Amino acid sequence: xxLVDKLAIKNERKLLLFVIDGLGGAPQDGKTELEKxxxxxxxxLAEKSxxxxxxxxxxxxxPGSGPAHLALFGYDPLKYEIGRGVLEALGVGMKxxxxxxxxxxxxxxxxxxxxxxxxxxxxxxxVENERICKILQEHxxxxxxxxxxxxxxxxHRFVVLFRGDGLYPDVLETDPQKEGNPPIECRARxxxxxxxxxxxxxxxxxxxxVLSPPTNMILLxxxxxxxxxxAMNKRFKLSCACIATYPMYKGLARLVGMDxxxxxETIYNExxxxxxxxxxxxxxxxxxxxxxxxxxxxxxxxxxxxxxEVDSVIPEILSLLPDVLVxxxxxxxxxxxxxxxxxxNPLLLYSEFVIPDGITKFTERNCARGGLGRFPxxxxxxxxxxxxxxxKKYGA
Amino acid sequence: xxLVDKLAIKNERKLLLFVIDGLGGAPQDGKTELEKxxxxxxxxLAEKSxxxxxxxxxxxxxPGSGPAHLALFGYDPLKYEIGRGVLEALGVGMKxxxxxxxxxxxxxxxxxxxxxxxxxxxxxxxVENERICKILQEHxxxxxxxxxxxxxxxxHRFVVLFRGDGLYPDVLETDPQKEGNPPIECRARxxxxxxxxxxxxxxxxxxxxVLSPPTNMILLxxxxxxxxxxAMNKRFKLSCACIATYPMYKGLARLVGMDxxxxxETIYNExxxxxxxxxxxxxxxxxxxxxxxxxxxxxxxxxxxxxxEVDSVIPEILSLLPDVLVxxxxxxxxxxxxxxxxxxNPLLLYSEFVIPDGITKFTERNCARGGLGRFPxxxxxxxxxxxxxxxKKYGA
Numbered sequence: 001x002x003l004v005d006k007l008a009i010k011n012e013r014k015l016l017l018f019v020i021d022g023l024g025g026a027p028q029d030g031k032t033e034l035e036k037x038x039x040x041x042x043x044x045l046a047e048k049s050x051x052x053x054x055x056x057x058x059x060x061x062x063p064g065s066g067p068a069h070l071a072l073f074g075y076d077p078l079k080y081e082i083g084r085g086v087l088e089a090l091g092v093g094m095k096x097x098x099x100x101x102x103x104x105x106x107x108x109x110x111x112x113x114x115x116x117x118x119x120x121x122x123x124x125x126x127v128e129n130e131r132i133c134k135i136l137q138e139h140x141x142x143x144x145x146x147x148x149x150x151x152x153x154x155x156h157r158f159v160v161l162f163r164g165d166g167l168y169p170d171v172l173e174t175d176p177q178k179e180g181n182p183p184i185e186c187r188a189r190x191x192x193x194x195x196x197x198x199x200x201x202x203x204x205x206x207x208x209x210v211l212s213p214p215t216n217m218i219l220l221x222x223x224x225x226x227x228x229x230x231a232m233n234k235r236f237k238l239s240c241a242c243i244a245t246y247p248m249y250k251g252l253a254r255l256v257g258m259d260x261x262x263x264x265e266t267i268y269n270e271x272x273x274x275x276x277x278x279x280x281x282x283x284x285x286x287x288x289x290x291x292x293x294x295x296x297x298x299x300x301x302x303x304x305x306x307x308x309e310v311d312s313v314i315p316e317i318l319s320l321l322p323d324v325l326v327x328x329x330x331x332x333x334x335x336x337x338x339x340x341x342x343x344x345n346p347l348l349l350y351s352e353f354v355i356p357d358g359i360t361k362f363t364e365r366n367c368a369r370g371g372l373g374r375f376p377x378x379x380x381x382x383x384x385x386x387x388x389x390x391x392k393k394y395g396a
Numbered sequence: 397x398x399l400v401d402k403l404a405i406k407n408e409r410k411l412l413l414f415v416i417d418g419l420g421g422a423p424q425d426g427k428t429e430l431e432k433x434x435x436x437x438x439x440x441l442a443e444k445s446x447x448x449x450x451x452x453x454x455x456x457x458x459p460g461s462g463p464a465h466l467a468l469f470g471y472d473p474l475k476y477e478i479g480r481g482v483l484e485a486l487g488v489g490m491k492x493x494x495x496x497x498x499x500x501x502x503x504x505x506x507x508x509x510x511x512x513x514x515x516x517x518x519x520x521x522x523v524e525n526e527r528i529c530k531i532l533q534e535h536x537x538x539x540x541x542x543x544x545x546x547x548x549x550x551x552h553r554f555v556v557l558f559r560g561d562g563l564y565p566d567v568l569e570t571d572p573q574k575e576g577n578p579p580i581e582c583r584a585r586x587x588x589x590x591x592x593x594x595x596x597x598x599x600x601x602x603x604x605x606v607l608s609p610p611t612n613m614i615l616l617x618x619x620x621x622x623x624x625x626x627a628m629n630k631r632f633k634l635s636c637a638c639i640a641t642y643p644m645y646k647g648l649a650r651l652v653g654m655d656x657x658x659x660x661e662t663i664y665n666e667x668x669x670x671x672x673x674x675x676x677x678x679x680x681x682x683x684x685x686x687x688x689x690x691x692x693x694x695x696x697x698x699x700x701x702x703x704x705e706v707d708s709v710i711p712e713i714l715s716l717l718p719d720v721l722v723x724x725x726x727x728x729x730x731x732x733x734x735x736x737x738x739x740x741n742p743l744l745l746y747s748e749f750v751i752p753d754g755i756t757k758f759t760e761r762n763c764a765r766g767g768l769g770r771f772p773x774x775x776x777x778x779x780x781x782x783x784x785x786x787x788k789k790y791g792a
Contacts, residue, residue, distance in 0.1 A: 060778030064791035342782040374769035
């Protein structure tokens with residue numbers, strides 16, 4: 001990819017990466033979600049496009065959202081890792097800096113001997129969670145000059161950022177991951193992480209002082225540092241904008257340096273945001289979450305209908321005349337599996353310079369016969385840049 | 397592959413890797429062996445499967461059985477090498493330990509000035525070979541505490557294992573590979589191999605003492621150490637069984653830690669073994685040798701008939717309800733070439749989670765149009781694990 005960074009040049013052409021989360025599926029009664037869906041607009045677009053299938057990480061590997069998106073954004077997901085704590089922080093909408101160590105927390109219940117009797121403190125309500133986080137935050141703002149930032153999550157979950165200099169995440173998790181044990185005392189696993197471990201121990205100690213039963217303990221795991229990714233803008237000479245409705249995807253986009261546009265809650269809000277900002281950027285990441293959620297729920301027909309809804313906005317997307325448009329998924333989420341999967345992502349790439357496959361329906365099986373073949377998701381950005389005439393020649 | 401090892405989990409699903417040695421061919425009068433063969437069962441299976449082509453090593457490389465199988469078993473054939481001596485030892489059915497250096501030997505004839513006049517001692521009979529090996533073994537059992545294990549091979553060939561501590565294979569071969577020269581004295585090529593060289597010189601000296609014309613010399617080459625491969629069972633959390641009729645393939649399977657099942661001499665014996673042991677393992681390597689042998693013989697029609705015979709057992713294989721079934725070759729052996737070749741291997745993968753290509757005949761050309769595309773044989777195991785739901789998600 002260093003080569004691509006070196007060859008990238010700026011021009012006025014507009015690239016649109018349209019990501020339908022969990023797009024790819026698997027057959028139920030012989031047809032995948034995409035095959036079942038009535039998608040006349042995507043099909044017409046496919047006919048003018050070149051198709052292919054992408055692997056986010058490698059053959060057979062089912063990726064989480066983090067690695068799947070990194071690959072799509074042009075970052076090798078095996079080289080750059082986004083730790084659990086960071087992803088959790090992004091998911092609740094926290095803005096991370098490069099000085100942050102993020103960690104996910106559970107509110108838990110311990111008995112009078114300090115033994116964990118409930119790792120989830122009876123799955124307290126989100127309202128109760130918010131109330132407790134507020135108390136924690138009021139009582140603990142700084143330890144050894146390091147800022148402590150607490151944010152509530154769903155049920156028993158919360159996130160803490162430790163923001164300061166000289167912090168490293170190589171410390172023991174305090175969550176033993178099963179009940180009947182005491183919490184683990186946080187210890188450094190490397191000499192450079194001593195400061196972090198000390199601060200965590202102090203944080204746990206102070207937290208215990210202000211908490212009361214049944215929510216009388218915190219358990220911390222997934223300590224992770226901001227990954228410090230080089231910005232897309234700089235790497236690819238693109239001004240990049242993110243249009244997404246869910247915090248985690250905005251967070252991932254922020255990690256690679258995109259501008260995050262206010263995009264509301266629905267695909268129609270997102271479309272409006274795209275139109276409004278069309279002239280201000282030359283790369284747009286447009287994210288649609290619900291296909292993944294419906295796949296995870298095992299709701300085959302719901303996913304089919306969602307894909308049909310997505311199809312209906314395609315003409316408005318095309319009316320903006322993007323120079324390069326890619327429609328794909330980050331990973332597959334077949335309803336029959338109710339989870340992310342290893343199946344490669346269907347992808348279409350439209351530009352005036354493609355040699356169209358002339359295939360008349362956008363489906364997994366048709367993408368398998370497409371001119372782009374099967375390739376790593378990591379190649380999507382280089383291809384978009386190329387079709388956007390944004391890559392210089394290599395060598396003489 | 398380290399990633400796959402890390403993500404592998406155990407479950408009850410059964411994987412069957414059905415390897416037709418030398419499966420792929422090349423056209424004679426316009427059709428390959430597989431295209432000429434009448435294979436209704438494989439064709440019906442192909443229709444429900446996803447197809448592809450695999451490269452054992454890399455584009456254009458013709459592999460030996462060793463690297464081709466390593467790749468299929470999930471071991472990078474460029475990282476792990478199986479030396480000639482080891483392969484020869486496996487071929488005659490010897491069981492190797494990690495303390496062994498294996499070497500192949502020729503019985504030869506030297507004249508009274510010690511010059512080699514026949515590198516094959518007149519291609520003595522296998523019976524004569526066995527007799528001489530017995531004499532050698534009776535006279536030479538141990539040198540410097542190292543066990544010497546002699547095993548006869550075909551015609552003038554035999555194998556010796558040197559079993560002991562502190563042995564390294566970096567020594568000169570004693571076979572000058574042409575007549576009119578004296579045998580080469582074995583010398584160490586690295587300081588750590590001094591002991592080995594000394595033992596080999598002593599072995600040759602003592603052998604000369606007990607041999608008599610025309611078989612009055614031994615020539616040694618292909619010194620190789622047991623490769624010490626990490627076991628498949630451990631890497632992939634699979635309990636693995638090998639069903640094969642030829643010693644070399646059992647030996648290769650043993651190197652990667654498979655249990656070797658007694659499988660008789662024919663495909664029907666092998667099938668019976670598979671049925672009997674179906675409940676005891678979760679991964680089966682099922683090897684059919686004859687397609688390769690017939691290809692090597694240049695027997696196009698014989699290979700066609702063999703493929704038809706293989707086809708006839710497919711229904712019985714399917715009646716076991718494997719969760720994931722791969723039918724492929726280790727390498728191609730086109731009858732028109734009378735040898736292994738670089739042509740990629742046709743492959744079909746059947747599982748309830750595939751998006752079938754709907755292609756109705758299992759051939760090289762159809763596999764080239766399959767949804768799996770063209771990929772390294774090394775990805776076969778990751779794919780089988782994925783379709784068997786035996787790989788955890790990577791990243792969050």
